[in-house]
Amino acid sequence: MKWIPSELHTHTLHSDGQHTLDEMVQSALHLGIDCIALTDHNTQSGLQDRQRIQHETGIHIIPGMEWTTFYGHMITMGIHKYVDWRNLGIDDIEKGIDQVHAQGGLVGIAHPFRIGSPICTGCYWEYPITNWQKVDYIEVWSTLMPSIKKDSQRAFAWWTSLLNEGHQITATSGRDWHRTEDHDAPAAITYIGTEDEEKLWHSLDMLQTSDVSYTDRVELEPKDHSALTALRQGAVTVTMGPLLTFTAHIAHPIHDDQSKRYHIGQELYCPPYEKLKLEIALDTICRQQYYTLADQSLRLVVNSNRGILFEQQIPVQTEVYDCELEQAQILSWVRVELYGYFAETYSMIAFTNAIYITHSL
Template sequence: MRWLPFELHTHTPHSDGTHSLLEMCRAAAELGLDGIALTDHNTVSGLADAEAVSKQTGITIIPGMEWTTFYGHMLTLGAPYCEWRDLGPGDIHKGIARVHEQGGIVGIAHPYSFGSPICTGCHWDYTISDWNQIDYMEVWHETMPPMKNHNVPAFRQWTELLNEGYRISATAGRDWHRSNPADNLAAYTYIGLPDAPLPHSLTDIIAAIRQGQICLSMGPLLEISLTLGADQYGLGDEVPLVIREAHSVAELTVQITRSAQPERPWGAEEGTLIIVDSNLGELAKVPACGYDGLPIMLTTAGLGWLRVRLFGTIDGILTTMACTNAIYFANGQRDEE
């Protein structure tokens, strides 16, 4: 698996951004990013020179769009333009179906941002009747996202949906409108892709986001591996029922890799903690400083999912520095449905 940092929410002058696609991709390369998703508001016209810009800068460009409506903003990735203007507050699923039919995925953008009158439509007010149709949620929004109040309920909702059995990926999105070197740090969305020659195909990238092969981070990459018997599982994988019944104890290993960007947090400083979250609450808490990669032993009874957070200090504030998406556990009830 090759883990590449992406920015999945960006804008150019084709909507309300001020930097051209070329300027943004040059800035992305300086920030250590391997790719971006271009998600201009209600248009894909900015993608006209995407191929040339990608060749010039080495930045992978995912085609996307941000449906910008009175009832919420929805990101679409990997699909051509899909109509959104006929969607009322109760029929967002009609639009979602159009994106899925074109091979794309959908994600709710900044669901708990301020709405009217500060930002009409920025708060999510569409009715979701089937959360299985939502591919991902933007749980970290803007720069320094772990410290933004409107991301707290978004992260909480994602956790609650995991507890209810839904498999929804979590992403970070800077909502990038201009390239200013003085801006605060934005989070990386690390995407796990096949260890194959670059560039990766759009199909591989979309599949990885949908599956949840993702780590959100202010700097360090978290890679986790769960071992049960002779079998190993990574982010987005499901542990089959037959395996968990045969092995009640799992071994979880965590690898922390520092970002190449010197201004980014390391992740293994004194006081930083590796925390294993699950539907059962916190399963383990291990000091990251001096962690030598020895397995963290976990009992699998009752587990529906687990993820790993890195909790430490950024700019003097204790916060989540990085968080993986989930590893899932099959259960008998789901298998019968």
């Protein structure tokens, strides 16, 4: 897997941000980010210089938009034509989601527990969801230093409860980037995983856009499809600093097909009475110049629908850790979490999305 450091929630002066798109991308370069999603409020007009900036900087810009409604904010990504929310009521959000999906786009619930009216009308998520298969992701960490924020902690717990109910939903972070200050607290990074690095990510041959205005239509590119596929499938891991990933396989396979390594976001069939083996990788070298992690003993945790299954104290170093799970027959998902001191505060430093486990073919 190739893991792409990304920021999926940004705003320019085309809505309420203070950056031009050029300035936003320069700030992203300074932070070691390779990909951003431009998600201005209710407009895509900021994408007009997208191709030029991509060619000049090498940073990819996913076309997006934040539906900024009275009952919640929803990120739409990968749509090529504007979808309007103003004719939708509080009970109609799934109709709007269907229109986004009809274009091959993704939807994500932004900062679901941020303070709402009257301070920030619409910032708190109030839309009822009857079919969670329609929601592609939830922004569980929001703003700077998100892991210590109460609204992010509530969103993370909500996502966990949805996993426990059997829903396969991706979790992301979102800085909700409006401005850049010298004294900014650290921001989380969403790593997007792609298996086709050469063809879909590091190619510099971009498709040409049509002559239609960007405010009306946006053409998608190979990198867009790569990123959207990864987000849709849950090939995502989130961190304040080091890159945390893992794979899973049957510990003692009977058949060759059971020895396959499964990646974050994938579903694994586990026969009865078999054990699962996890290989957990902590990479402290990737982007190490862009964050500070004090030398300490970190807490590595494997969490699941049955609670914590494994934990170990580990040093701050690049390493791979193995563990076997004895209770595989009662598991429906597993993920990995990392805890320690970051920015002088003890909190969760990183978490992965889940690998899902099924017990029937």
